Amino acid sequence: MTAVTVTRQDAIAIIAFGLPPVNSLGAVTRRELVAAFDELDVDPAVAAVVLMGVNGLFSAGADIKEFGSSGAVASPNLREVITILEGMTKPVIAAIEGACLGGGLELALGCHYRIALASAKLGLPEVKLGLMPGAGGTQRLPRLLGVEASLNLILSGEPVPAKALQGTPLLDAVVASDLLDAAVSLAAGKAEDLIKNPLPKASARVIREPNAEALFIFARNMIKAGFPNFPAPLKCIDAIEAATKGTFEEGLAVERRLFEELMAGSVSRALRHAFFAERAASKIPGINSALPKREIKLAGIVGAGTMGAGIAINFLNAGIPVVLVELNKESLDRGLFKIKDVYASQVKKGRLSQEAAAVKAQLLTPSLDFSSLASADLIIEAVFEDMTAKEQVFKRLDAVAKPGAILATNTSTLDVNKIAAFTNRPADVLGTHFFSPANVMKLLEVVRGTATSPSVLLTVMDLAKVLRKTAVVSGVCDGFIGNRMLEQYVRQALFMLDEGASPESIDAAAEQFGFAMGPFRVGDLAGNDIGWHIRKRRYIERPQTKYSQIADRLCELGRFGQKTNAGWYDYKPGDRTAYPAPAVAQLLIEYRLEKSLSPRSIGAAEIVDRLVFALVNEAAKILEEGIALRASDVDLVYLTGYGFPVWRGGPMRYADEVGLYAVVRRMRELGRSAYGDPDFWTPAPLLQRLADQGLMFNAPGVSL
Ligand SMILES: NC(=O)c1ccc[n+]([C@@H]2O[C@H](COP(=O)([O-])OP(=O)(O)OC[C@H]3O[C@@H](n4cnc5c(N)ncnc54)[C@H](O)[C@@H]3O)[C@@H](O)[C@H]2O)c1
Structure with missing residues (x-):
């Protein structure tokens, strides 16, 4: 056997199961x-059996690579395994340490007794992949733990420490150490008991919960309000109710x-796609991931502005000391x-202790002198x-940095x-494109020159994990993956204003589609002056690219967004609520008159098609040029950095779901009446090719 080993301690058999890593x-x-x-x-x-996992954990659950393939139904499936286990005539004791999650916990629930190390983590995280426990978890857990606690565990998907479950029928014992010894002696005791008592089975227990009805109503209302686009939580409630x-x-x-309904549904497929996208992103074709990496024990950051300060926090949180260099004392302060x-606000909210904040602060060395960067292993500009x-x-960094130091730029464009x-030393240079606020946003585009x-690239990809970022490799181009696509999205949004839409109607359509924020609310948050500055450069560098001028007009009025309390919307000081701006409505009327444009009404469906297919078409070019390594990387960029709805799996997966043939057909239709730039809707060659061949961006085996 390869995954199971059986040993004996007198009359107790110990099954140790599992294959690495989880x-x-x-x-x-x-x-x-x-x-x-059997x-x-x-x-x-054999009088009794102890069931435990190898490698310090019980089991992290089902093998999700099998989901949606024939492996999942290959007999015996997990439900059958657990039925056989529960039906054994000798006591089976689950000995739980480390992670005991999903199918792993369901397996443990099928045992007659459970004993855990206090530090073990138990949970049913299926809901996070748009699924529910499917091997009896929704039936056995409430029989052991009651309705309310089961709702909490299954709907949150969050694991809880064994200590928190001590004293419930879920765990017969919790021990601080020597799990196996404790499990074996429990097994011996239960084997003797067997003469007097039948084996307890979770499936045979009866749920007594007088308030069940109220609990289900409350849970359903909460889910409908908070997670309207996710079908799994409601189905979990249905199953627990059953x-x-x-x-x-x-x-x-x-x-x-x-x-099975959830497994076949588009939301779970999207969430599983996102899960695999995250895993795939760290693999770089042609580079052996076992290559030696450089050690990052001290980081340097040049510039303590919006981004530099946020980037520094990431390192401090990861326990890596930082030297922060500025031009003058005022900017440094x-x-x-x-x-x-x-940190003060985290302490105030109770998320961080005063002591922990002080420890982090001590890792920071402020400086006005570039020579203090001399011993840094990585310097981010x-x-x-x-x-x-x-x-x-960079000339100064080249002069002061030690040999082997990695030099990174946070440039956006x-x-x-x-x-x-x-x-x-260009081999030691690359881009680390953090997103604002850099201490919050998950995405890090790692720009490979x-x-x-x-080894520099791999070091930074590994470092991203330490900094708890989702890193995606991008080649060099204007805007890299995310902002290059965003430019086309924003161009379309602005063209639609010219044609008769309002910022409110465009934002509403985008948000209804599922974007965290529509393009105009994002512009107001980020500062409309940033895009203005970039466009001015592009007018010179790329005079052939056509833009609406309406955003420039807005900026000429000083309406930079939230920071000036006026942008596409009006704001009140200290209040981030966006109020419709009469001045913008007037500006639009005057602008359209000046350009002799007769406004028309644009429906939400057209708005969404134009915004999302603008992203998709540019991404197809990015893929074909090799700027992005794979379509799932593009999806990951949009899910983690641009508020694309996670339940749609990213723009490329969305296009796959619509069908690339239908996408191309719609683009040709939009192209016939294209305002602003007649070439805008010419399908990218890769998109056209995949559509013609009936293929998808994300299909396994499609080589780009
Ligand atoms: N703000 C964003 O949303 C964002 C997002 C991603 C990337 N970026 C990029 O990050 C970089 C920084 O942007 P920011 O928004 O933090 O700018 P910022 O204006 O807030 O900060 C820049 C800081 O650099 C300091 N500085 C300038 N020259 C210096 C020098 N020679 N030595 C030391 N310090 C110096 C300035 O005093 C200032 O404090 C830019 O390349 C920008 O494109 C910005």
């Missing part, structure tokens, strides 16, 4: 478990039916204040977005290859 319950493990159960149940020398109403077998049948302010400023900084060429060495 003892997931794939087909091989399931088959071997059943073989062990053998031990009829072995007269556990309170019928027999165990009836409940199990309800659970199975609902589970401003940056330090920003960092202190973030976050100064003004201006090539001359970058040139000055400038050419990383040019920046690398300011140094005599033509000269960037593989």
Whole structure:
């Protein structure tokens, strides 16, 4: 056997199961478990069985690679395994340490007794992948833990420490150490007990909950209000309710039916896509991930503005000391204040202790002197977005940084290859494009220059995990992956204003689609002057690109957004609520008159098609140029950095779901009446090719 080992301690058999890394319950493990159960149940020398995982954990659950493939239904499935387990005639004791999640916990629920290390974590996280426990979890858990606690555990998907479950029928014992010894002696005791008491089975217990009805109503209302686009939580509630109403077998049948509906639904497929996208992103074709990486024990940051201060917090949180360098004392103090302010507010909200905040603060060394960066292993530049400023900084960094130090730029739009060429060590240079607020946003675009060495790239990809970022590799181009796509999205949004839409109607359509914020509310939050500044450069660099001028007019009025209390919307000081702005409505009327445009009404469906397909078409170009390594990387960028609805799985997966043929057809239709730029809707060659061949961006095996 490869996944199961059986050893004996006198009359107690110990089954240790699992394959690295997380003892997931794939087909091989399931088959071997059943073989062990069958053998031990009829072995007269065995009085009781202890079931435990290998490698310090019980099991992290089902093998999700099997989901949606034939592996999941390969007999025995997990439900069958657990039925066989629960039906054993000898006591089976689950000995739980480390993670005991999803199918792992369902397996433990099928045991007659459970003992856990206090530090073990138990949970049913299926809801996070748009699913529900599908191997009896929704039926056995409420029978052991009651309705309310089961709702909490299953709907949150969050694991809880064994200590918190001590004293409930879910755990017969919780121990601080020596789990196996404790499990073996519990097993011996229960084997003796067997003469007097039948084996307790979770499935045979009866739920007594006089307030069940009220609990279900409350849970449904909460879910409908908070998660309207996610079908799984409501189905979880339905299944738990079924556990309170019928027999165990009836409940199990309800659970199975609902589970299969969720598995086939688009939301779970999208969430699973996002999960795999995250795993895929750290793999870089052509680079061996086992290459030696550099050690990052000290970080340097140049510039303590909006981004520099936020980036510093990431390192401090990860326990990596930071030297923060500024031009003058005033700017340095401003940056330090920003960092202190973030920690003070976390302390105030009870998320961080005063002591922990002090420890982090001690890791920070402010400086006005570049030579203090001499021993840094990685230096991130976050100064003004201006090539001359970058040139000055990188020449100085080249002079002071130690050999082997990684030099990174946080530029959003400038050419990383040019920046690398300011140094005599372009192989050590790359882009680390953090998103604002840098201490909050998950996304980090790691920009690979033509000269960037593989070990530098891998070091930064690994570092991203330490900083708890989602890193996606991007090649060098104006805007990298995310902002290059965003430019087309914003161009369309502005064209639609010209044609007759309002900022409110466009934002409403985008938000109804599921974006966290529509394009105009985002503009007001980020500062409309940033886009203005970039457009002015593009007017010179790319005079052939057509833009609406309405956003420039807005900026000429000083309406930069929330920071000036006026942008596409009006704001009141200290209040982030966006109020419709009469001045903008007037500006639009005058602008359209001046351009002789007769406004028309644009429906929500057209707005969404134009915004999202603008993203998709540009992304197809980005993929074909090799700027993004794979379509799922593009999805990840939009899910983690741009508020794309996670339940749609990202723009490329959305396009796949619509069907690329239908996307291209719609683009041609939009192109026939295209205002602003007649070429805008010409499908990118890759998109056209995939559509013609009936393929998808994200289909496995599509080589780009
Ligand atoms: N603000 C954003 O949303 C955002 C997002 C992603 C990337 N970026 C990029 O990050 C970089 C920084 O942007 P920001 O918004 O933090 O700018 P900022 O204006 O808030 O801060 C820049 C800081 O750099 C300091 N500085 C300038 N020259 C310096 C030098 N030679 N040595 C030391 N310090 C110097 C300035 O005093 C200032 O405090 C830019 O390249 C920008 O494009 C910004």
